[in-house]
Amino acid sequence: MRTVALKRHHRAAPLILMFALLAGLTMAASFARSEPAQATVASEDAIQEGQKLFAANCATCHGLSAQGQDGVAPTLVGVGAAAVDFQVGTGRMPMQASGPQAIAKDVQFNDKQIAQLAAYVASLGPGPSVPDAEAVDAALGDPANGMQLFRTNCSMCHGSVGGGGALSQGKYAPALWATTPTHIYEAMLVGPQSMPVFNDANMTPEDKRDIIAFLEEQRDGAPGGLSLGTIGPVAEGLWAWLLGMGLIVGFTVWIGVRSS
Known part of the structure; x- marks a missing residue:
């Protein structure tokens, strides 16, 4: 039996096993690297096509290298993909004419x-990326927490329920009811126009999703039936006060006329 065991376990067996293991690990690593390599090629193609589109549609204002021009357009180096997806995806860019702020209009490019x-x-510099579907899924958010966050951080410009409002120097905060959840999230990330930046350090991704959930619930109309301009409780209370006092005064005058 010992002779048979020695024949089975040759002295070179550990060496052969080690080489076989190293060869297997090398082949596995090469297969694992093959997928990212294909993704890099696809990304390079997208970058090259994007550069052509940029040169034809954006370079006039932002410069051929997206370095920007003083008094004309800011640099785009480091703004990230989210800023481009928001500005171009909402039709704000390319701008048709100079003004206090870029106006949303029909989108001039397709999704690709x-x-x-x-x-x-x-590719020009690190910046916020486009959020994924889970990050903007209103069904996963908490509208109650979103309401508190929105009225603390956003309502002074956009109104208590996202109806929009006027700002100084010809600018305005747009209504948010027709804005897609992705663009709302991106706006919080990059802070377009006069809007401040709400990065993940001062507002978590979950908080952003809660705000989206709150705004989604406002699209179904006013719970009371009349929106009253959706410009906030102060204006709505003033309207109720004027209407109520007007009815009381009118009724009092009517009683005085009848009694005389």
């Missing part, structure tokens, strides 16, 4: 072209 532009700008 917007992604290519975003990929090119993202």
Whole structure:
């Protein structure tokens, strides 16, 4: 039996086993690297196509290298893909004319072209990326917490329920009812126009999703039936006060006329 065991366990067996193990690990690593390599090629194609679109549609204001021009347009180096997806995806860019702020209009590019532009700008420097579907899913958010956050951080410009409002120097905060959840999230990330930046340090991704959940609930109309302009409780209370006092005064005058 000992002779048979020695024949089975040759002295070179550990060495052969080690080489076989190293070869297997090398092959596994090469297969694991093959997928990212294909993704990198696809990303490079998107960047190149995005650069062409940028040169044809954006370079006039932002410069051929997106370095910006003083008094014309800011640099786009480091703004990230989220800023491009928001500005181009809402039609604010390219601008039709100079003004206090970029106005939302019909989108001039399709989704693929917007992604290519975003990929090119993202390649120029690190910046916020486009949020995924889970990050903007209103069904996963808490509208009650979103209401508190929105009225603390956003209502002074956008109104108590996202109806929008006027700002100084010809600017305005737009209504948010028709804005997609992705664009709302991106606006909080990049702070377009006069809006402050709410990064993950001062407002967590979960908080942003809660705000989206709150705004989604406001799209169904006013719970009381009359929106009264949706400009906040102060204006609504004033309207109720004027209407109520007007009815009381009118009724009092009517009683005095009848009694005389």
